[in-house]
Amino acid sequence: MAKQMTEMLKGTLEGIVLATIARQPAYGYEITARLRDEGFADIVEGTVYALLVRIEQRGLVDVTKVPSEKGPPRKVYSLNSAGSDYLDEFWRSWNFLAERIEQLHHYREGE
Amino acid sequence: MAKQMTEMLKGTLEGIVLATIARQPAYGYEITARLRDEGFADIVEGTVYALLVRIEQRGLVDVTKVPSEKGPPRKVYSLNSAGSDYLDEFWRSWNFLAERIEQLHHYREGE
DNA sequence: TACCGGTAGATAGCAACACTGAATAGCGCG
DNA sequence: CGCGCTATTCAGTGTTGCTATCTACCGGTA
Numbered sequence: 001m002a003k004q005m006t007e008m009l010k011g012t013l014e015g016i017v018l019a020t021i022a023r024q025p026a027y028g029y030e031i032t033a034r035l036r037d038e039g040f041a042d043i044v045e046g047t048v049y050a051l052l053v054r055i056e057q058r059g060l061v062d063v064t065k066v067p068s069e070k071g072p073p074r075k076v077y078s079l080n081s082a083g084s085d086y087l088d089e090f091w092r093s094w095n096f097l098a099e100r101i102e103q104l105h106h107y108r109e110g111e
Numbered sequence: 112m113a114k115q116m117t118e119m120l121k122g123t124l125e126g127i128v129l130a131t132i133a134r135q136p137a138y139g140y141e142i143t144a145r146l147r148d149e150g151f152a153d154i155v156e157g158t159v160y161a162l163l164v165r166i167e168q169r170g171l172v173d174v175t176k177v178p179s180e181k182g183p184p185r186k187v188y189s190l191n192s193a194g195s196d197y198l199d200e201f202w203r204s205w206n207f208l209a210e211r212i213e214q215l216h217h218y219r220e221g222e
Numbered sequence: 223t224a225c226c227g228g229t230a231g232a233t234a235g236c237a238a239c240a241c242t243g244a245a246t247a248g249c250g251c252g
Numbered sequence: 253c254g255c256g257c258t259a260t261t262c263a264g265t266g267t268t269g270c271t272a273t274c275t276a277c278c279g280g281t282a
Contacts (some may be wrong), residue, residue, distance in 0.1 A: 001180045001269095001270085002200065002204055003145070003238085004122060004126075004200055004201055004204040004268060005122075005207070005208070005242085006122070006238085006268095006270075007121050007125075007239070007268095007269085008121075008122035008123060008204055008205070008208055009122070009208075009269065010118055010120040010121040010122060010123055010238085010267075010269060011115065011117070011118025011120070011209065011267090011268075012118075012119060012121075012212065012237080012270075013268085014268090015115075015212075016211070016215060018213065019212075019216070019244055020215065023215075027231090028230070028231065029229065029230050029231080030230095030262090031133025033173045035199075038214075039207070039211055040211070041131065041134075042270095043153075043246065043269095044269080044270065044271080045230085046231095046233080046269090046270075046272080046273090047268090047269050047270065049230090049231060049232065050233085050268085050269080050270095051230085051232090051268085051269085052231095053232085053233095056118055065233070068229075068230070068277085068278090069229095069278080070227080070228070070230090070278055070279075071228075071229035071230045071231090071276080071277050071278065072230050072231065072275090072276055072277050072278090073155065073231095073277090074228080074229095074231090075138040075230085075231075077256075080123070080281095082191070085254075089113070089115055089275085090115055091216065093113060093115040093119055094119070094212065097119055098209060098249085100149055100150055100151070101123065101126070101130075101205065101209075103149075104127060104130040104131065104134075105130070105202065105205075108136070109246080111255050112240095112241085114267085117240060117267085118239095118267070118268070119237080119239070120239090121239050121240065121267085122238090122270075124239085124240075125239090128245065136276085138259080138260095139246085139252080139259070139260070140259050140260080141257065153241095154240095155241065155242075155243095156259085156260085157240090157241070157242075157243080157244095157260095157261085158240050158242095160237085160259090160260060160261065160262090161240080161241095161261090161262085162240085163260095164237085164261085165238095165239085168272075179248080179249085179258070179259075180243080180247075180250095180258095181249050181250070181257070181258050181259090182247080182248050182249060182257075182258035182259045182260090183246090183247055183248050183249090183259050183260065184248090184259085184260095185258095185259070185260090186259090187258075199249090200267095210247060221250085224280100224281100224282085225280100225281085225282085226279100226280085226281085226282105227278100227279095227280090228277105228278085228279095229275085229276100229277080229278080230275100230277080231274100231275080232274080232275080232276105233272100233273085233274080233275100234271105234272090234273085235270105235271085235272090235275105236265095236269105236270080236271080236272105237268100237269095237270085237271105238267105238268090238269090239266105239267090239268090240265105240266095240267090241264100241265080241266085241267105242263105242264085242265080242266105242277100242281075243262100243263095244256100244261100244262085244263090244264105245260100245261080245262080245263105246259100246260080246261075247258100247259080247260080247261100248257105248258080248259085248260105249256100249257085249258080250255105250256095250257090250258105251254105251255085251256090252253105252254095252255090
């Protein structure tokens with residue numbers, strides 16, 4: 001993966017995952033697959049699992065164990081109200097940053 | 112600073128600074144001031160200087176020492192062609208990421 | 223039985239990067 | 253001379269994504 005992308009994902013991947021499970025609760029393996037479908041082809045499972053552990057420990061998500069037909073039980077994550085607040089905060093930060101960066105993008109010709 | 116913002120700046124601050132000096136060559140102290148003016152109120156000098164050292168070592172910028180009327184000589188950074196290529200790459204990564212994230216943003220209501 | 227591939231999760235170690243906090247240095251002014 | 257402003261540097265810290273590997277459960281097949 002482009003190094004640029006790797007670094008950009010730091011701090012945004014968390015929001016991306018939270019937004020993903022906000023749309024629809026999901027388990028780790030599934031989340032990775034969804035991200036891949038959405039274009040993040042190089043996202044690695046290990047990365048997602050580690051992230052999920054973090055947001056669980058911070059109390060942003062609720063976890064339910066659901067037996068799977070194939071393989072070990074799934075840990076299904078769903079956004080709780082703390083997570084929802086945190087996600088709102090994420091969007092505020094994102095909007096702020098995206099705005100300034102788009103400005104820089106359009107300034108390409110002089111001031 | 113909000114932790115979200117701190118993490119989001121990883122990987123983007125570098126592009127922001129490169130884009131800034133692409134518009135107009137500048138020295139560290141000045142860049143910090145510009146960023147502050149543009150809304151990044153909490154950016155710390157130490158952060159910017161460390162970043163400038165990195166991009167200089169990677170050969171993305173040319174450096175000229177310019178005597179200052181007040182204080183030690185300024186190190187004026189300007190984007191060279193390698194930096195310009197790198198900045199293009201940054202914009203590609205940024206556009207990709209921003210596109211997916213905006214999509215998630217608008218999906219707020221079901222699929 | 224024994225093995226393999228796909229599903230599902232966990233973990234240790236690493237590198238990159240922004241932040242904190244402080245130190246250093248040059249200059250003008252009272 | 254000491255103070256404040258300009259300007260740069262640096263050591264140490266914490267977070268985060270990646271690499272690589274390991275465990276575990278299941279169905280199919282030889």
